Amino acid sequence: MSCKSNRNGERRMSVKSRRIGLNGDTAVAYAAKQANVDVISAYPITPQTIMVEKLAEYVNNGELDAVFIPVESEHTALSAAVGASLAGARVFTATASQGLALMYEILWIAAGLRTTVVMALGNRAFSPNINIHCSHDDLYAVRDTGWIELIAENVQEAYDLTLQAFKISEDKKVLFPSTISLDGFILTHSLEALYVIDDAYVENFLPPKDPVYPIDPNNPITYGPLDLQDYYIEHKKLQDYHFENSYPRILEIFQEYSEFTGRTYKPIKTYGLDDAEVAIMILGSSAGTARFVAKKLREKGQKVGVISLTLYRPFPVDKIKEATKGLKALAIMDRSLSFGSPGAQLYMDVASALVNEREKPLLFNVIYGLGGRDLTPDQVEYVFKKAQEYAKEGEVKELKLWVGVRE
């Protein structure tokens, strides 16, 4: 690849890349290997298994100098990852669905103790009934816990975001754990051609971890003390402050990586928004389907657009306000449910982000794809049509729309 200039106009070392074919799981494992992780602590769960198998293979073949902890549960996977991260190691883990649910208690602890654990999620539906395919239940279950959440749309992004996740989490202005979400099977098990950076160049972007207050017998620290009504709330306010302040730093790291590789990373991706009257907002691999349909409709003269998110937490409120300006209707598509809520998770996020805006589009929620059900171009077209209908009538007839469901 060619040389890139950074914001100051300085020329960076050109990055050598090569194009290879990998599935999503292998691409993430490959990135973790290139990140030269010190500890991998993971428990197998479909559709994440290939990541764990690959990393074990790298370690056992001497291709990666790390300790692989073959733990006995996901609860231990993350508990051990927390210990290892506090000890100063660069740590990777991965899970999905039920495994994430079993980790739930430790998600909060990993964030509150300011660890820099990086975790990939092969997005999979929650039981019951047991299902190994894609829903976004697991990525939404992380949303309140204080983790940075990155979402990949394809295998290239899964690879790129894994490398960036380490840089983001370990940054001294961030110091929070990260997840990278990739749709179960649709991305985890699909072979795609992607560019991978040559090993020799990875360290230019991602130097070894320089831990802040690691466990050190020469500098003893008490981690995770009892913290009651006299201090707890101040600590939580500080955590909230620092989490919000990680946002500008994440944008800088996206920018840095974009310059480093020539592949652009931004918190949100927009398509056709310059003149769009209605749009779809969607996460993960389905964004491509939505754009494919939008392109077709735009060729016919329809003013439609697509918004997708690469960064889900911290939620890019400013970018979403900016992108939705001028829209008449916005369909927010959730591959998940939040029982009894005003809408599913992304809908609630966007609705609360826009609530005080003077001019905002009509919002409605579309539930699709649960448990791996395909989202077809026809269904996307139907959603655009609904949005156009609501925009024209000036009201939302049906707030919660299901697509691709048998009646």
Add this chain to the structure above:
Amino acid sequence: MSELKSIKTLKDIPRKEQFAPGHRLCAGCGIPQLVRFTLKAVPDPKIVVNATSCLEVASTIFPYTAWKIPWIHNAFENSAATASGIEAAFRALEKKKGIKKPKIIVFAGDGGTFDIGMQALSGALERGHDFIYICYDNEAYMNTGIQRSGATPKGAATTTSPAGRVIPGKQERKKDLIGIAIAHGIRYAATMNPAYPVDMYNKIVKAASIKGPVVLHYFTPCPTGWYFDPSLSIEVARLAVQTRLWPLYEYEDGKYKINIMVRRPKPIEDYFKLQRRFAHLLRPENKWLLDDIKKDIEENWKRLLRLAGIEA
């Protein structure tokens, strides 16, 4: 740096303290003695992982800490898991960056070991992490208010196994923690008791000299939960051994050794009558349960004699 050194008398115990006074553990509690002895017996560098427990809440209330060495609390059930991660990290960092790997000590209560932490402990023992796991056993969930655990002995009254008119206290036996630990193929496991401090100190020294996982099971009297006067703590602890209820023994590389041979055991009633949790066992209507417990104690002692290769 201190060195591993076994002792002959209490006077040989190093003076240096790494567990500061001012912690909030109860008067008569056996835990501080365990912690002080452990930090003296295990040479630096070392770090402590603590499960949610009495020790955790009483020694670290923010902004204070009683710990002069690194101390980590993650959650209740995952102290062995947290220790696994720390041990793995130092193994990696020692190789890559030349950072000296400290000795890792886990302190967890009986609830955090026998019950909710059992899976994490089993996993860590099976994987062979290099750490010392110490369960301090006060035979119930004392931190939450004396609820029964898998370590509560048969007959004991707790708030969730009360001495009722129909069911007089806990009806089930205590789990055999040492047996479970040994079944993982670990090299060393031992029981300890604060009334036998030299034996206890030397077992910690031994544990620290072994590479790989070791499990120590410490009997800690709890005046608050067992209902006895705090001044009687050591007396209660000693009687537990002298009645053969709490045998002091160790297992090393396939061999069992009984450290305190109790030839003429004291009557178990001597131990029970000091603690209100057992008061109901001394009533005539519960004689059947008392006899049952006596039988258990005798069987367990005979089992240990057999394991230690001693003729009964």
